[in-house]
Amino acid sequence: MEYAIELRHITKTFGSVIANNDVSLDVRKGEILSLLGENGSGKTTLMNMIAGIYYPDSGEILVEGKPVEIRSPKDAYAHGIGMVHQHFKLIDVFTAAENIALVLDKHEKYDIKAIKAKAREICDRYNFEIDLDQKVYEMSVSQKQTLEIIKMLYHGAQLLILDEPTAVLTPQETEKLFAVMRNMREDGKSIIIITHKLHEVLAISDRVAILRKGEYAGTVETAHATESSLTEMMVGKKVELNIERPDPVNPHLRLTVHNLTVQNAEGVKILDHVSFDAFSGEILGIAGISGNGQKELLEAIAGLQNPDKDSSIVYYPDDDRDSTAEQLIGKTPKSIRELGIHLSFVPEDRLGMGLVGSMGMVDNMMLKSYTEGSSFIADRSRPRHLAESIKDELGVVTPSINTPVSRLSGGNVQKVLVGREIAAAPSVLMTAYAVRGLDINTSYTIYHLLNEQKQKGVSIIYVGEDLDVLIDLCDRILVLCGGKCNGIVDGRKATKEEIGLLMTRLKEDQEGGVA
């Protein structure tokens, strides 16, 4: 058996934290290997050592049977290894071709025409669709990813490492990526794909290597694996795959959204006459291919968007509908809060909109409470208690509650954010991709927290991407397509196919939206 790369007894530590401990694994020529593991299991660190970002403390790397030293990304290129990181390494104001040229060997002539010709050849060979003269800032995420892959192939990569490539892609884009990956495999290239999504692992890979808490847990042939067997290997213990779904208790109307229309700066309707009701004590799921108005929908309710005139979002505090109903359109988040309405919002961009990365947990708690009380000096003790209780109850792994949250892993950041939003005792809780990038255990912690809130009578709006989770968790699911409400289905009866169809194909009777 010929191997593209072999790792032998690789160990890497950061201070006192062991990121990888005695990991040995190999990749055959012309195969797609999935690298699976929970958050913080050391997948990215291990791959960064192959790509020359880090250097292992001990152990050996063999490329095509020969031991090699990889001390920089340049060394990795020289050995035919290319890695596509989660954060693309591209220059926004350069064209695709210029970005490819940037990594060229110094001795090679700088001739943009020749570079383009060679890149075009690669595109044709593997069926990539890209405009080499397009500037990167004009590209979609999927196009940028394509460019990264072309860049690696251009530099002669025989082994490609893709770090969670599908996390940012729509299902169609994912399919396209998989098709290209299969083309590359046919051509004898080896590919390592890091992913959290088990169905993708099963769909694309030949073998699956599993890391557990920095250690190698084994490699299995994909043909012999199932979702539950992989989960078991990954977490080390049997995880209950069923998400609990308590029945809504005494639901009453909490929020009526009617004809909600939001336009972006270019005048394009991002939301187009969306109408729905949300009830207390239920989880309303929002499904849709990403970028179909999910973000704007939540932001409009939170008072962060500027909807059109005929839009209406009415909030009902309790059972009696008419006396204290409040129109939320035209109000700022602050004025909504001053009305005594507690809307909590867990945004998609956790460190951008949700938390301040350079501040610790305590200060992030204070962002919500600094106006409380009448004292001139802000009260720091309550935020500190809150931070401590969130750390204990949700198991946030952090050296101290004052450590900047940007140093925490994605899952822990999310726990801090969700913990803070829940602590505000909301009547409406909105979450956007609450479990994106989280491992299975953390995801379940989040689901559990949402169910707790649901039982307390909170109306929850859950924007999700994993249809299985949506169907298992939500009472009703609203499907957005092209900014329109394309139907609301019962979470207990709906099928994946039904929702998938609603996501991709707009119903014809769309006059005025679906109530």
Added chain:
Amino acid sequence: MDTLIAWILRAIPFGTIIMYGALGEIITEKSGNLNLGVPGIMYLGGFAGFASAYLYENSVAEPNMVFCVVLALFCAFVAAMFGGLIYSFLTISLRANQNVTGLALTTFGMGVANFFGVFILDGRTATQSLVYKTFQTKIPVLSGMGVIGQTVFGYGFMVYAAIVLAIILHHVLSHTRTGLNLRAIGENPATADAAGISVTRYKYLATCLGAGISGLGGLYYVLDYNQGIWATTGQIEALGWLAVALVIFTTWKPLNAIWGSYLFGMLYWLYQFLPTLIGFSVPGYITDLIQMVPYLVTIAVLIITSLRKKREDQPPASLGLAYFREER
């Protein structure tokens, strides 16, 4: 007509000074370093170039003309590079705040140049010197050919050298690997680093070379524009800030610096010539207000480019930020 010619004759040398300043600063800023020490650097260049040529001429019986000019240029360049080196060490190696470092460099350069300027030169002039004459020499024959000759060819060699330099810099930035790498560093140093480009080396080189080029502006000011007189006025500082404004005006493109600098020169001298040109008298106290016009134009350019949001016209994305490799 005469007024217009006089205006152009005033504006182009004036523009040349800030063109050097701006070209150097464009190179510096393309590497992501916002060097606000341009005025100080121009002081250093102007002083060192002038003093070296002056001392050489006064200590040798028969000074060589070519050597004298080369010496002035070389010393101006090296002294200004030294200013750039201080800036680079503080901001690149020690990661000091770029704005504070730049402003300190301005004060430092001004102080050093004025102190030694007075100490060594004591207000002396070099109007009879070889180096001044050489800097003043117009293009022979062509400059005698009427109005065109006067306005196009009637300047010292530094005016034409600035244009050539702008074209060379444009070519280097747009069409060579060095330029590509430099732009990449100014936009996204982490990406450039991952591509195997030595960020630190490029930043040092670009900042020092840029400072050297800016320093030539100071030299040109002293030896040509100010007619070989070392005067401890704040004029170089004003020109230095104008050069920084010009960088924004050009939207970081060397070719725009050519016409932009002349335009700034015309606008700066607007107060003296335009009223005469249109037969209108302006009270003296308004002139300071009119000299503000180049800055107003710069602000207008900032507003327009911000409104248009064209990415190519924006400053390098990492301008003003120190680069830490380990940061995640």
